[in-house]
Amino acid sequence: MSGRSVPEAGAVVTHRRYVPYSDAHYAGNLVDGAYSMKLFGDVATEMCIVTDGDEGLFASYADVQFREPVRAGDVLEVVCTLARVGTRSRTLELEVRVVARGCPTAERPGGAEVLAEPLVATTATGTVVVPPRAE
Numbered sequence: 001m002s003g004r005s006v007p008e009a010g011a012v013v014t015h016r017r018y019v020p021y022s023d024a025h026y027a028g029n030l031v032d033g034a035y036s037m038k039l040f041g042d043v044a045t046e047m048c049i050v051t052d053g054d055e056g057l058f059a060s061y062a063d064v065q066f067r068e069p070v071r072a073g074d075v076l077e078v079v080c081t082l083a084r085v086g087t088r089s090r091t092l093e094l095e096v097r098v099v100a101r102g103c104p105t106a107e108r109p110g111g112a113e114v115l116a117e118p119l120v121a122t123t124a125t126g127t128v129v130v131p132p133r134a135e
Contacts, residue, residue: 006133007051007090011082015043016075016099024072029102031070036078036096036122037061043080044092044128051082051090052130059089064124073102073112076121088129096122 017039023031041058048056070076077097084091097118103111 007082007085009082009085011047011051013043013047013050013080015039015046015078017078019070019072019074019076021072028069029072031072031074033066033122035070036066037064037124039076039078039096040080040094040122040124040126043078043094044126047080047082047092048090048128048130052133054130056090056128056130059127059129062125062127064122066122068098068119068121070096070098070121071101073104074098075100075112077118083125088132090128090130092126092128094122094124094126095120 019031021029023035025032044058045055048054077099079095079097081093082090083093098115098121099118100112100114103113105111
């Protein structure tokens with residue numbers, strides 16, 4: 001896009017998402033790791049739109065780490081930081097944090113709490129590509 005400034009490292013995009021119980025697949029209301037990967041795709045798409053005016057395409061992931069469980073009833077914060085800007089590629093640092101968690105009891109079946117400190121559930125480095133910039 002003509003007239004757009006060149007994206008700079010350090011830009012941040014953040015999404016928040018409630019994890020519905022319908023997405024739990026395992027004992028303990030655990031959600032599969034693919035859930036975090038889908039969220040990484042969503043936040044990376046917004047980053048490309050914000051920085052390049054295009055949805056971009058995910059080219060690769062590196063160093064994906066599943067550090068803490070994601071459960072139904074969690075509220076997640078998904079953070080994408082632009083780490084490196086190439087001619088057409090962008091390196092992104094990605095993180096899923098659990099900021100609130102359901103804690104149902106017999107007396108409070110809808111019980112939940114905001115965590116004092118977010119739990120870092122999933123991290124990854126991703127590479128996206130965007131179309132060449134118009135001169």
